[in-house]
Amino acid sequence: MSTQRPPASPDDAIRGAWREASEDQPPTQIDAAILAAARAAVADDTGLGAASVPRARTGHWFTRWQPLAAAAAVAGLALVIAHTLPRDHVVTPPPSVPSRAPAPSAPPGPAAEKSVSTPSAREVVAESPAMAGQAALAGRSEADQVAAEVAADYATAPAAKTPANLAPPAARSSAEADAGPVAPGAEMRMMEASPGPAARIDRIIALHGAGDEAGAAAELRALRAADPDADLRLPDTLREWAKTVR
């Protein structure tokens, strides 16, 4: 006991001993929490809390809208991916012009560049005949020529009506060898890309009108391959010209 004089009574001695042993204190983190709560309460009372309300509301607003913004971003990203993945799936097959496309191991050069650009041109033509016509009208002769050649290849294929066979033979064989059976999504995509007779007729009209008779002839041959009565479907102004196409 640290007192210098003897305790006055037994109870005083007990109290003294008790206080000697009473050194327990609350943890410092509880002290900090209580004092912080006390200061915050006073700040609210004195208006400091009210002054800080705009900042608090700003933070709260951001916190509340942050999940929505994140969800919108994720949804947008998912949409982009959903639109991008099938396109990549169709574009990935190698060039489809067997007579002009070099082997994959060929060194890069003008021919290689042409082979690389060929599928995209074909895609443009296949996806949108109207765009093909516009391109022809705009004088994009090189791309149109390639597209016409591809169309000619289509026309020479005997089983062109089958969606799975829409790809040119070389491309189809290599793609099938590499990737096996065509996936249902890619098959549907190819079905959507195959032009119908009306689209081919529109393309023939556009190419012929632009002076690209070779391209128009190729389209006509493709149309004849798919429809024996193709000439009858042409407008009267083209029927005379169609007789010259063999």
Place this chain on the structure above:
Amino acid sequence: MIAASAGPVDTARHMQPADVEHTADSDDEALMLAYSRGSAPAFELLYARHKGATYRYFLRHASGHPATADELHQDLWLKVVGARSRYAANARFTTWLYTLARHRLIDHWRARRSLDFDSIDDEVTAAAAEDSVAATRPTDDEPLRATMDAQAGRRLVSALHDVPTLQRDAFLLHVEGGLSLAEIASLTAASQETVKSRLRYAYRKLRASLEDLQ
């Protein structure tokens, strides 16, 4: 004998923050009123004065479970913070503080379905003991001349666990809270004689735990 008031309960007056010197000599009631008017330093000083005592009040009642004492202690002082605007200096701050503390403790026991404070047997035992205290008090008035060291303190803490709850509560309110007999009686809704009896028996049992040190 039992003192009317145990006096100051904590040595935390020496822990005053430097920026509240103007309130360092203020009494508890003035500090609480200052805090209710927006003085955070007043609360810091008030808390520094009483935090140890309130913490130990809960710790001794919780039989040495620090987690329970932490929870109850924090709840008590957050309640003080929340009740600052309703505080009126009609009584001593410590009486108000330990009233809140005791209510929190009772709520805790009720939540645990413990009947510590509701034990009728405990009350009956205390009353019966009061009747026979004169006959069973051989050395109450003799000074305790034993050397009170740390071992004695540990024995007291351990012995208090065996003291009936109402007696232990009266002892803690008296020693840790510094409350007088009248304040404890008012706080516990008991007569002063009953409180005096509880204290007497608590002291006797604690003294008995130190007999071999005398």
